[in-house]
Amino acid sequence: MNLFVLTGAGCSAESGLGTFRDTDGVWARFDPMKLATPEGFAADPDLVQAFYNARRRNTRAASPNAAHFALARLEAALERRGGSLFLCTQNIDDLHERAGSHNVVHMHGELLRARCLQCGAASPWQDDIGGDDVCPACRAAGTLRPHVVWFGEMPLYMHEIHDALEEADLFVAIGTSGSVYPAAGFVAAARQLGIRTCELNLDPSDNAGYFDERFYGPASETVPAWAGRLTAGPDAVV
Numbered sequence: 574m575n576l577f578v579l580t581g582a583g584c585s586a587e588s589g590l591g592t593f594r595d596t597d598g599v600w601a602r603f604d605p606m607k608l609a610t611p612e613g614f615a616a617d618p619d620l621v622q623a624f625y626n627a628r629r630r631n632t633r634a635a636s637p638n639a640a641h642f643a644l645a646r647l648e649a650a651l652e653r654r655g656g657s658l659f660l661c662t663q664n665i666d667d668l669h670e671r672a673g674s675h676n677v678v679h680m681h682g683e684l685l686r687a688r689c690l691q692c693g694a695a696s697p698w699q700d701d702i703g704g705d706d707v708c709p710a711c712r713a714a715g716t717l718r719p720h721v722v723w724f725g726e727m728p729l730y731m732h733e734i735h736d737a738l739e740e741a742d743l744f745v746a747i748g749t750s751g752s753v754y755p756a757a758g759f760v761a762a763a764r765q766l767g768i769r770t771c772e773l774n775l776d777p778s779d780n781a782g783y784f785d786e787r788f789y790g791p792a793s794e795t796v797p798a799w800a801g802r803l804t805a806g807p808d809a810v811v
């Protein structure tokens with residue numbers, strides 16, 4: 574069985590990392606045009622760096638929750654049986670990796686990397702990014718930005734994502750709003766390919782009607798329960 578899993582902010586919310594589009598989410602409290610666009614960074618790089626420096630510190634302090642660990646266990650179970658789990662995340666934290674997942678694609682970038690505006694290299698970066706910091710790849714100074722996809726920029730790894738979707742037997746969206754494209758369009762693409770679809774979310778997403786199965790509640794509860802049904806009992810498909 575080849576499984577395609579898309580995760581969003583709801584997967585990390587119980588680890589203390591805020592969602593974005595809820596009524597009390599990040600973009601309800603901060604202006605995304607000032608903090609998450611190339612134009613905002615050009616206008617006030619210090620403000621943008623300070624915002625992402627704070628988020629980087631929050632990410633380092635957070636720990637994976639039961640949903641992250643359940644997906645890592647499911648990946649291992651699939652691999653033992655000759656299958657695969659392609660984990661495409663909209664999240665820029667590293668909680669999937671810290672929980673033990675290996676096949677993770679960050680379509681919106683990674684907060685714990687810094688990208689050089691001069692050479693384009695994305696280097697591991699745990700600390701704050703300062704205006705005079707040097708790129709580890711090309712040694713240029715003052716050229717680093719967060720390695721995150723801002724509004725108006727193209728998501729990463731789209732070819733790999735579409736290839737994995739075409740090979741999938743089941744598409745599952747976990748903790749996503751269903752309102753951010755192109756990720757919100759993956760479920761429609763899966764249906765066109767004849768792939769069964771499943772949603773695990775706190776509440777119905779904007780595109781909930783596209784899913785064949787829907788399970789609602791906290792990710793730390795719904796994801797382990799769903800993964801357990803796939804891997805245990807007489808009706809197990811893994």
